[in-house]
Amino acid sequence: MNAFGLIQIALILSSTTIISSLQCSHLPLQRRKVIENSLRLLDKMGKKFPQQCLREKMPFRFPTQVLQSRQKETVGIAIEEIFQYIFYIFSKNLTLAAWDGTALHQFQNGLYLQIEQLEACVIKKNTQHRWSKDVSRLKLKKYFQKIDCFLEDKQHDLCSWEISRAEMRRCLQLVDKMTKKLKN
Template identity: 90%
Template sequence: MNAFGLIQIGLILSSTTIISSPQCNHLPLQQRKVIENSLRLLDKMGKEFPQQCLREKMSFRFPTQVLQPRQKETVGVAIEEILQHIFYIFSKNLTLAAWDRTVLDQFQNALYLQIEQLEACVIEKHTQHCWSKDVSRLKLKKYFRKIDCFLKDKQHDLCSWEISRAEMRRCLQLIDKVTRKLKN
């Protein structure tokens, strides 16, 4: 099974989970360190944003409410799903992206390890307000579908990848901000 298939399975499995393990009490601090590393790799992967791509920039409008759920435990599920979507985006046709391949591989590996770490802290539990039925999950899917369609429409060209990289940086910064709040 390829990485795409594994991510799809992960998305399906994460749809009915919440974080509950006592061993995961330190997860927000661990997540912050890994997110900070991922942000460094994302920056190191490419150069500065190309000036010729500024006119193509667009707003994908990340649904920030998905990281502000009522229950603290569901934040981890949301983060896991976001990371799975990012992993999927960065597993696409990268031939026109002018990025350092070694750093790109490190970034993909870091994402994969983050997803695994979150999955290890998640157990399957059906609740009345199941994540799969949540409007937030649908908003996330719609958001990442826009990015995926944007890349396809632009035939995965350099500018579409740079715009997507900037957007993924924003996602990781939002996750970092939330995990800092969880620590407090």
């Protein structure tokens, strides 16, 4: 079983849980800070997008419907999974990325800490969300698999990492936008 399969098993095991709004009411504000910091670190990690990589751009198409649920718990679970997938992607073969190592480690640590906090706030309920069987979850998985396959097909070269970094920036911006809406 590959690492992507292992992360999927971990996600399925936690899928029968929801985030307790009583215990974790502070998470949306923390999440926004983590996202803002992650976006800053993504910019700091690399320099300007290399011109030679423009012709290799891929239309990954983030499945925005995963963040459009009316239930905060469902969106919270989706955001946790997004963070887990991003962490997985940015924990791979980064030798050709040519990024600032300190910024990269801070980025990884910020994601990891947020995942840990989200998992600490997850509790089992009798009325469990059916997120695990949701079409949105499958679309999210396909989105990140497409990025993972793109990196592998390009042998984790500089351009594939820069394209992936730009895509993760767009992904985090969408999560940030939804987090702002959840607060209201």
